[in-house]
Amino acid sequence: MLNETLNEIKKILNDANVDEANVKARIILREVGNLSTEDMLLQKEVQNKQQVLDFAHKLAETKAPIQYLLGYANFMGEKFIVNSSTLIPRDETEILVNCALDKINKLKEKKQDTINVLDIGTGSGCIACMIAKNAPEAEVLGVDISSDALQVALENAQKLDLIKKVVFRKSDLFSSLREGEKFDLVVSNPPYIKEEDYKKLDIEVLNFEPKSALFANDDGLEFYKKIIKNAAKYVNYGGYIAFECAKSQARDICILLERNGFQVSDVIKDLAGIDRVVAARMVLVEQEF
Numbered sequence: 001m002l003n004e005t006l007n008e009i010k011k012i013l014n015d016a017n018v019d020e021a022n023v024k025a026r027i028i029l030r031e032v033g034n035l036s037t038e039d040m041l042l043q044k045e046v047q048n049k050q051q052v053l054d055f056a057h058k059l060a061e062t063k064a065p066i067q068y069l070l071g072y073a074n075f076m077g078e079k080f081i082v083n084s085s086t087l088i089p090r091d092e093t094e095i096l097v098n099c100a101l102d103k104i105n106k107l108k109e110k111k112q113d114t115i116n117v118l119d120i121g122t123g124s125g126c127i128a129c130m131i132a133k134n135a136p137e138a139e140v141l142g143v144d145i146s147s148d149a150l151q152v153a154l155e156n157a158q159k160l161d162l163i164k165k166v167v168f169r170k171s172d173l174f175s176s177l178r179e180g181e182k183f184d185l186v187v188s189n190p191p192y193i194k195e196e197d198y199k200k201l202d203i204e205v206l207n208f209e210p211k212s213a214l215f216a217n218d219d220g221l222e223f224y225k226k227i228i229k230n231a232a233k234y235v236n237y238g239g240y241i242a243f244e245c246a247k248s249q250a251r252d253i254c255i256l257l258e259r260n261g262f263q264v265s266d267v268i269k270d271l272a273g274i275d276r277v278v279a280a281r282m283v284l285v286e287q288e289f
Contacts, residue, residue, distance in 0.1 A: 006029055009025040010025045012060050019202070028059070034046075055069065063207070067088045068082060076130050080124050080129070081156050081159070086152050089124065093189055095244070095276050096242060097131060099279050101134055101135055104135045104138055106240075107185065110238070111184065115185065116139055118143070118186045119143070120187070121143070121223075122150070123146075123153065125152070125154070125156045127142075128168075129153075149210075182234055183235055188241075197220075224253050228253075229260060232260060232284055235282045237283075238282060241279070241280055241282070264279070265280055265281050
């Protein structure tokens with residue numbers, strides 16, 4: 001029976017003190033066992049039981065994030081390739097994507113042609129790809145300093161048949177943007193974890209996810225400051241910038257935006273009530289900066 005296999009997986013994980021063993025056991029059964037939600041409800045037996053158990057043993061031995069072992073992470077209904085060069089997409093990042101889509105809808109009321117979007121620190125490309133997939137009028141440029149991450153992003157765009165709508169470029173923030181290259185919307189989920197919070201992270205995150213995509217100096221505000229300081233040169237008048245942020249950072253980000261030519265339009269909470277996304281509109285015309 002399916003429950004017997006599930007209990008075997010749980011035992012393997014519990015014996016190795018794997019966190020959230022019950023949740024991960026179900027993920028293994030569903031993903032590695034190739035079972036649908038309906039199959040699970042109907043207690044359909046898994047056909048590749050040994051493969052499922054082998055995967056459970058590998059997770060128990062390595063304690064690696066289950067998404068890295070699978071080779072993909074689910075995000076907004078799509079499977080994105082991920083590896084140790086990229087962060088694993090989180091549910092909170094959906095808030096940033098949905099905010100971006102809302103801004104695109106506002107922009108297209110006034111602009112009939114293409115909406116140009118820049119995704120800074122694109123990583124796996126999940127933000128860039130989901131914006132492009134859900135906004136036919138958008139063309140997206142994703143930039144990242146990591147060549148390995150950009151290769152993953154390109155593979156994801158190809159897999160989702162978005163290669164004509166999303167392009168990627170190696171760039172340290174704005175460093176590789178061309179003269180006069182401007183955007184109607186800039187989005188970013190930059191590194192924002194303070195160094196002092198290093199030891200508070202889950203072992204899976206700390207030991208496996210790329211540290212360069214996690215940590216930032218200056219109380220976690222380092223990259224917000226760098227982006228916002230230069231953003232006015234690259235955002236069209238009336239365009240928007242939107243960030244994902246950590247707990248207690250939204251207020252400081254709003255202040256930075258207001259001081260640099262933007263008017264805050266949104267501060268959006270996640271399900272835990274944390275201010276998770278900040279968006280602002282460019283209100284300075286080019287000659288003012």
